[in-house]
Amino acid sequence: MDVDHHDLGKEFPALSGAIDVLSRDNPLFARLYSSYNQVTDTIEDIENRNMPIDDYTFESMKMHRVKLKDFLYNLMLAFDSGRKSVSG
Numbered sequence: 001m002d003v004d005h006h007d008l009g010k011e012f013p014a015l016s017g018a019i020d021v022l023s024r025d026n027p028l029f030a031r032l033y034s035s036y037n038q039v040t041d042t043i044e045d046i047e048n049r050n051m052p053i054d055d056y057t058f059e060s061m062k063m064h065r066v067k068l069k070d071f072l073y074n075l076m077l078a079f080d081s082g083r084k085s086v087s088g
Contacts (some may be wrong), residue, residue: 006040006065008033010071018076018083029075036068 009016023027043061046053 005044006069008036008047008069010023012073012076015073015076015080022075022079026075026079029072032068032072032075036065036072039065 009019012019023033024030039061041059043058045051045055046058
């Protein structure tokens with residue numbers, strides 16, 4: 001099975017600098033980013049190994065990842081916007 005990897009740096013290359021800084025300097029971002037990576041690894045492991053799991057649990061995991069990704073994306077955008085307004 002061909003599994004897509006949901007790495008935030010690859011999905012949002014223009015925000016990779018924000019990911020680096022926020023991961024290092026923002027405890028909330030770092031904690032949520034770690035959670036995002038953990039749930040992504042679990043989902044990808046299930047998909048790669050074709051492990052049995054009920055649909056509700058698997059879809060709930062995916063929805064949790066989407067919510068984390070959305071929140072992280074908004075934090076990255078806010079950080080990047082603030083950085084541009086200070087330098088610009």
